[in-house]
Every structure is written in C-alpha cells, then in structure tokens.
Amino acid sequence: MSKQFGWWFFTCGEQILVIAQGERLPYGDIDDLPLPALEFSRVEQFASYKGEPCLRLELEHPQDLGMGEWVDLRSSMSLLNSQLFNLVGKAQQFALFLKTHQFCGCCGHAMTRVDWELAMLCSACGFRAYPRVSPCIIVLISHGSQLLLANHRRHQKQAQPMYTAIAGFVEAGETLEQTVHRETHEETGLKLKNLRYWKSQPWAFPHSLMAAYFAEYADGELKIDRRELADAQWFEANDLPHLPPLGTVARDMIEHWLAQTSL
Incomplete structure (x- = not known):
C-alpha cells in the first residue's frame, strides 16, 4: 500500500479542506485524488482513523485543490463527526506547535x-x-429545575447571544476541583456542592483540554464579573436560551442534564 494512502487533512492555519460527500474529508491514494502539484514531501502521518492513516499537509495559502471548500475549525464542527473533528483539532495543534x-x-x-x-x-x-496542552474546566450548575447559564463576553455580539456553562483555565498549583470552585466564585459569586466529574474533551482553541463537571448551587447571590461575563441567569429547564452547538461538551452536558431531569 502506498505510504500516501489514507485520510487527508489539508490544513492552512485555522482552516481545513472539507468535501461534499462521505465523511467529508478526502480519502484514498494521493495519486487518485484530483489535486494540483503540491509538495508532498511534507506529508506527515499524525494519527489513524478506522484503521487507516491520517495524513496532514499544511499549505501556505488556502488554494483551490479542485475539490471541496475551506472552512474554519469551528465551522467544521457541524460538518464532521466528533472523532474527525477532534482529529482536525489535533492536526491544527501540531501545525501551531511546529510554527511557534x-x-x-x-x-x-x-x-x-x-x-x-x-x-x-x-x-x-x-x-x-x-x-502545549492547556487544562481547563467547564461546570454546569443546577438548582432544582434551573440551570445557571452565562453569556460570555466573546459571545455577546452574536446576533443570537449564546448561553453556556461556566468555564476557566487551571492555574499553577491547582487541582481541577479547586479550579471549578474558584472560577465559579470569581465569575458568579456562588458556592457549589455535590461536585462530580463527567468527562473530558480536547478543544483546539487553540490547545485546551476541557474537564467537564456537574455541580449544584450551595450558597451565595449571583454577582457577575463583568470582565468575563456579559450576563448570567438561572433558566428553567423548559425555557432555555440559545445554547452551544451540538458536538461541544457544554451542549452534551446540558442535554444529559435535561434527560436526567425529565426522568
């Protein structure tokens, strides 16, 4: 089998080439793909998918390769399955590492x-x-039939502001659990109880690893840190705002909580 056979990850900075059919990424022998002349000596295998190599080729410009279109990493989330999306993130983190x-x-x-x-x-x-891998936490806080969701400042200018869970980066010398309590208190003024770990997700923006927790309200009045949040509110389970897209760990947490709450 050719060394240049497998799943092709053509990247350019924060963009990835996706095609219209199948798994949305080019697959096969490089000689069978309708591509212009490229410098294939820079091809690198960085992972595998369904038993086949994942091959990364970083381009200097998002040129027309005769198939598909270039999309940014966030946009690819809605086009690729979760495993391929994580692999795209891995490819882009490798490229960023080599560049920096x-x-x-x-x-x-x-x-x-x-x-x-x-x-x-x-x-x-x-x-x-x-x-570099930057550990961070995300915590979904409930209080009876309500969820605490926040509109982060980076999302406030969207046409339909998105509300999501509280999140933040781990500081030196902290445990993940200490980070959950600190970030929640700093951004909302609240104290938590019944903290429990759920799962993690690699998050290539630009090189994070999200550790997801559920927690319950314990004490305190909602006091928003306006440097971090544009808004934060308690929402009833049957009246939630615009949520993060499917495929994010934040949305997975909300959907999981709703399923458990409806039992």
Whole structure:
C-alpha cells in the first residue's frame, strides 16, 4: 500500500479542506485524488482513523485543490463527526506547535524536529519542547429545575447571544476541583456542592483540554464579573436560551442534564 494512502487533512492555519460527500474529508491514494502539484514531501502521518492513516499537509495559502471548500475549525464542527473533528483539532495543534517552536525558549538557538516523537529539540542546550496542552474546566450548575447559564463576553455580539456553562483555565498549583470552585466564585459569586466529574474533551482553541463537571448551587447571590461575563441567569429547564452547538461538551452536558431531569 502506498505510504500516501489514507485520510487527508489539508490544513492552512485555522482552516481545513472539507468535501461534499462521505465523511467529508478526502480519502484514498494521493495519486487518485484530483489535486494540483503540491509538495508532498511534507506529508506527515499524525494519527489513524478506522484503521487507516491520517495524513496532514499544511499549505501556505488556502488554494483551490479542485475539490471541496475551506472552512474554519469551528465551522467544521457541524460538518464532521466528533472523532474527525477532534482529529482536525489535533492536526491544527501540531501545525501551531511546529510554527511557534522554531527557536529555543531557553537560549534562542534554532530548534530541529525530533524524528521519533512530536517534539522540537535544541542542539545547543538540549532543551526539548512538546505541544502545549492547556487544562481547563467547564461546570454546569443546577438548582432544582434551573440551570445557571452565562453569556460570555466573546459571545455577546452574536446576533443570537449564546448561553453556556461556566468555564476557566487551571492555574499553577491547582487541582481541577479547586479550579471549578474558584472560577465559579470569581465569575458568579456562588458556592457549589455535590461536585462530580463527567468527562473530558480536547478543544483546539487553540490547545485546551476541557474537564467537564456537574455541580449544584450551595450558597451565595449571583454577582457577575463583568470582565468575563456579559450576563448570567438561572433558566428553567423548559425555557432555555440559545445554547452551544451540538458536538461541544457544554451542549452534551446540558442535554444529559435535561434527560436526567425529565426522568
């Protein structure tokens, strides 16, 4: 079998090429795809999907490849299944890592790619760098038949403002559970009880790993940190606002809570 056979991830910065049929990503031998001349010496296998290689090729410009269209990572969420979406995120995080680690952060010397793992090595001082992963938490807070949902400032200018769960990054020296309590209190003034971990999701914006929790209201009055949130309210289960898109862990949490609440 050709070394250039598999699932093709043509990327350009935050964009990915998707096609109209099948799994929405090109698949097959490179010689059978209707492509113009490209520099295929830069093709890299970075994962596998359904037992076949995932092949990444980063382009300098989102050029016309004779098939499909270029979409950004967020838009691809609605076009790809969750596994492929995560693989697209992985491909883009690899590209970002290679772009931002060309020089050593310790001595400034040029770094070279390690050929047995995804890492960059400084031949001058020996420092080795790996792709950055930024842990963060997201927590869905309930109080009886109500959910606490927030409109984050980055979403406030949307035509239909989106409301979602409370989220934030883990600080140095914190456990995930400490982060949940701190972020909730900082952004809403509330205290929590019955905190329970649910699941995680890689989130390539640009290199996060989301740890999802459910929790219940314990005490406090809602006091919004306007630096982080445009709004936060308690919503009844049968009267929810515009929610995050399907495929996000936030939406999965809300749908799971609704299913459990309706029992």
